[in-house]
Amino acid sequence: MTRTGALLAKNRRFIPLGATILMFFLAYALGAVSYSGMRDPQVFLNLFRTSPFYIISAVGMTFVIISGGIDLSVSGMVALTTVASAALLRSGDWNGWVVILLMLAMGMAMGAIMGAFITYLKVQPFIATLAGMWIARGLCFIISDDAIAINNRVFRILGQTKLLIPGLSDPATQQGAFISILVVLEFVVVAAAIYLAHFTRFGRTVYAIGGNEGRNEQSSRLMGLPVNSTKMLVYTLNGFCSALAGLTLAIYVSSGHGLYARGFELTIIASVVIGGTMLTGGSGYMFGTLFGVLITAITQTLIQFNGSLSSWWTNIVVGLLTLVFIGVQSLLTGGKAGRVSAARAAERAAGPGLPATAGGVLGAWRRIRARRGPIVLAGPGAVVVIVLAVLMINGAQSAGGGPATNSAPTVPSCELKPFRDDQAAGLISGGAVVVYERNGGPDCIEELYGIFPDGRIVGDDGTRTVERVVPAGDVDQLLIAIANRGWFTDIMYDTWHTPCGQCFAYHLTVTRDGQQKTVQAVDGGTDAPADYWQVVSLINGVIPHFTAAP
Amino acid sequence: MSATRTTSAWKRITESRLFYPLLALSLILLFDLLFVPGFFRIQVIEGNLYGSLIDILRNGSTIMLLGIGMTLVLASGGGGVDLSVGAVMAITSSVAAILMNPVIIGVKLPPDLLRFINDPNFTFAPLWEVILVSLIVATLCGLWNGVLVAYARIQPMVATLILMIAGRGIAQLITNGVRIQIFYEPYAFLGNGWLVLPFPLFIAVFVFAVAWIMTRKTAIGMFVESVGIGSRSSFFSGINEKRVKLLAYSFCGFCAGVAGLVASSNIRTSDASNTGLYSELDAILAVVIGGTLMSGGRFSLLASMIGALVIQATVTSMYAVGVPANAILAIKGLVVVFVLLLYAEQIRSLIRRFTGQRRVQPS
Numbered sequence: 001m002t003r004t005g006a007l008l009a010k011n012r013r014f015i016p017l018g019a020t021i022l023m024f025f026l027a028y029a030l031g032a033v034s035y036s037g038m039r040d041p042q043v044f045l046n047l048f049r050t051s052p053f054y055i056i057s058a059v060g061m062t063f064v065i066i067s068g069g070i071d072l073s074v075s076g077m078v079a080l081t082t083v084a085s086a087a088l089l090r091s092g093d094w095n096g097w098v099v100i101l102l103m104l105a106m107g108m109a110m111g112a113i114m115g116a117f118i119t120y121l122k123v124q125p126f127i128a129t130l131a132g133m134w135i136a137r138g139l140c141f142i143i144s145d146d147a148i149a150i151n152n153r154v155f156r157i158l159g160q161t162k163l164l165i166p167g168l169s170d171p172a173t174q175q176g177a178f179i180s181i182l183v184v185l186e187f188v189v190v191a192a193a194i195y196l197a198h199f200t201r202f203g204r205t206v207y208a209i210g211g212n213e214g215r216n217e218q219s220s221r222l223m224g225l226p227v228n229s230t231k232m233l234v235y236t237l238n239g240f241c242s243a244l245a246g247l248t249l250a251i252y253v254s255s256g257h258g259l260y261a262r263g264f265e266l267t268i269i270a271s272v273v274i275g276g277t278m279l280t281g282g283s284g285y286m287f288g289t290l291f292g293v294l295i296t297a298i299t300q301t302l303i304q305f306n307g308s309l310s311s312w313w314t315n316i317v318v319g320l321l322t323l324v325f326i327g328v329q330s331l332l333t334g335g336k337a338g339r340v341s342a343a344r345a346a347e348r349a350a351g352p353g354l355p356a357t358a359g360g361v362l363g364a365w366r367r368i369r370a371r372r373g374p375i376v377l378a379g380p381g382a383v384v385v386i387v388l389a390v391l392m393i394n395g396a397q398s399a400g401g402g403p404a405t406n407s408a409p410t411v412p413s414c415e416l417k418p419f420r421d422d423q424a425a426g427l428i429s430g431g432a433v434v435v436y437e438r439n440g441g442p443d444c445i446e447e448l449y450g451i452f453p454d455g456r457i458v459g460d461d462g463t464r465t466v467e468r469v470v471p472a473g474d475v476d477q478l479l480i481a482i483a484n485r486g487w488f489t490d491i492m493y494d495t496w497h498t499p500c501g502q503c504f505a506y507h508l509t510v511t512r513d514g515q516q517k518t519v520q521a522v523d524g525g526t527d528a529p530a531d532y533w534q535v536v537s538l539i540n541g542v543i544p545h546f547t548a549a550p
Numbered sequence: 551m552s553a554t555r556t557t558s559a560w561k562r563i564t565e566s567r568l569f570y571p572l573l574a575l576s577l578i579l580l581f582d583l584l585f586v587p588g589f590f591r592i593q594v595i596e597g598n599l600y601g602s603l604i605d606i607l608r609n610g611s612t613i614m615l616l617g618i619g620m621t622l623v624l625a626s627g628g629g630g631v632d633l634s635v636g637a638v639m640a641i642t643s644s645v646a647a648i649l650m651n652p653v654i655i656g657v658k659l660p661p662d663l664l665r666f667i668n669d670p671n672f673t674f675a676p677l678w679e680v681i682l683v684s685l686i687v688a689t690l691c692g693l694w695n696g697v698l699v700a701y702a703r704i705q706p707m708v709a710t711l712i713l714m715i716a717g718r719g720i721a722q723l724i725t726n727g728v729r730i731q732i733f734y735e736p737y738a739f740l741g742n743g744w745l746v747l748p749f750p751l752f753i754a755v756f757v758f759a760v761a762w763i764m765t766r767k768t769a770i771g772m773f774v775e776s777v778g779i780g781s782r783s784s785f786f787s788g789i790n791e792k793r794v795k796l797l798a799y800s801f802c803g804f805c806a807g808v809a810g811l812v813a814s815s816n817i818r819t820s821d822a823s824n825t826g827l828y829s830e831l832d833a834i835l836a837v838v839i840g841g842t843l844m845s846g847g848r849f850s851l852l853a854s855m856i857g858a859l860v861i862q863a864t865v866t867s868m869y870a871v872g873v874p875a876n877a878i879l880a881i882k883g884l885v886v887v888f889v890l891l892l893y894a895e896q897i898r899s900l901i902r903r904f905t906g907q908r909r910v911q912p913s
Contacts, residue, residue, distance in 0.1 A: 070707070117887075121894040124844050126631075126707065130831050131886035138880020145874065213629075258876060266715045279708045312722040312822075319716025326708055 016276035017288040024291050027298045035305045041168050041177045047297045052182040053245040054293045058271045059193040060241025062289045067234045068210035068281030069125035074242045075264035076136030081246025083140040086148035086256025096154025104243045111239015115232040140258030147257035149541040159251040182248050194286045205230045211282020270322045271296050419507040436539050437507040449543045468544035479512050482535050567841050571856040578863045586870045598744040608748035610862030612809045615754050616833035617854040618761050619805030622798040624837050627778030627846025633710040635806040637717025638691045639826030642810030644724040646684040647820030649675040650734050670735040677736050685807045692803015696796035721822035730820045741816030750812045778846030
């Protein structure tokens, strides 16, 4: 009795972490007992396959939260990365790897700018990152109002390569349990983060400066720890992670849109807290964050398998779990333990034991830092300006040559034309499986497309018609993708309201297995689920394009 | 002699809490004057006023309402902030919609009942009951935040984050995830009505008056400032710090509730996933522009109201210039950056040195 008590007292800081891991496996066991479908190993692997962006972003957020800050900009950064990479890849002139590097540089630069505001101008972290989120999301829509499909070889390889699990799959037929390259990437990121957090001087400094309502930061400063450069580095690192998360999302859904990742930051913060990291900073585990994300993922999976519960229960359950874990944290630490452990971390951080590589990076950083703040600010600023300039030039070029997006800013707005319901019904009765109409946009188009199961696609813009034949398999793929994204559920509700000046209005009917579903929507500012935009961008990928009007 | 008097008057003006918000507002209006023709035109239609300026007052009233509550929360100190106001708005609008129109879409209704629902004079609960129940729910949400902050001693940002995450889920649970259209005309008057000036403005001014009397004509305002500056010393001087915080958060919930009613009545829809989205950021920004420090202490409700107008004026001007709706977020972000720079200590000291030199010159 006393021995277990002593054991608990000694390891009380591991209790939240242990509880999280235990809860994950309990939840999985519960699901496996209740639903036979969950016993499929692929369902377990899908927990990882569908959440690389969450895990990568949560890793960066864990660093920020341990350092005593918060970063609300991740959702905007993720969306901006998807849109910017899709816009760069649209013209086809850009190598996928170059785009990836450029995006990572942009993320780091944005992170560094926000870090500079927080560190040097003493702005509250959540205000500074809030502004960052707004700017990033606004930039998405400046780059493109519409969802952009990504059709790049590198992205396709990264997203669609199946890594079969030995023993659970059949290599000859390529069937069975598999993971994607992104899953490997997410584990690499988690491993690197664990090393960075627990085995480098940088990591220990991060632990040392967080917690105790900013007093630890003051004492770390007095101890001579590089507080400013560490904070800058933490936000830069999180910018990098956000960009990487955005890239994985772009690869995963093979498109980019400014409405992706809404409410992303809340899920991430909740996952980090559920993973046992103190929101006040100074204490937490990377390993726990992994399980925090997995718990939100399994909550979603369980709710999906249940079938009768609505998807918004996920929000409520995650909110409740957050509450419970915050309660457990404040009970366990009671204020004192955090202070002690942070002080211990500070001692360790000041001590020797610096691995060569991290030391080199930090040393170089310190040398840069030594040349005072303006350079620190100006460098990332220049990178952002360059990236934006490239984006705009690129956008202008593709607008000139590309058929899909003729930007004609002289047209302020379109007169809204009614959808051609009769014609659409005619196409449906003629056997079309997908009827897609889009009106408006910068050029006031009015295009109606019918996609037939044999691969024939006809388009009609009121005056002209266009026709294209794709392999019948492509149409099948499209339908399966649409169905997989939950099209025939109530989630795909209409998001109709009067469109803004340059928005597209959509009217989309899909038939499959004897069911028919129609939604109409307006892009820009609507609350359509991300899946909706994925469907639209998938359709945009196959339909023929009208040549620009003479 | 007269020179020193003018300089002291100048000093009094620049050091007034309203100086920076008013300066920002006039800069934006100046921009409109130069670049947006007809921005200041006001039309009178059937005795009611219409125009871009009136639009600012009308659309800004939601932010004003949120700003009033948020001011007290920020002033109560200890990193006080309420991130859940947007979610509370969503909950309130869902409750109101379900009281007026408790029909969940998905249930096939007989056509005669359907006609009833589209009737502009039909409601299931009377208007006073709709408003009262919704506001009680909103105040309870605020109370929940207050209990977590004051009694459970959880960091405000974290405590309110819980309701921010779960709140939208709760709102969708209430309406079963369906957007409910509101046909009841008296309710729609809350957000769409005009009595010479738009009705939401009167609501905002009324709540402001209540808050002003509560904080400036009783000791509550001083208690809030005292707790915000030093909660420990307030405790020792006999102020019940916990109750003050509880009051501040409950009142913020109440304000968010009123804002939720106005917003849902404005678009005649209860939309659990969109009502009040990002509005917590607007509210915080309004208060920060108004000069109330994030660290708590002295506050000015009027300055927060002007801060709200600054935000709305920026948005309306951008619409007028033709910036697409979604890109406005970026402009807002830049405004935040500008305000942050203006309030940063380094820049402030630069400005002070600049105005200081000016003061020397005339003498």
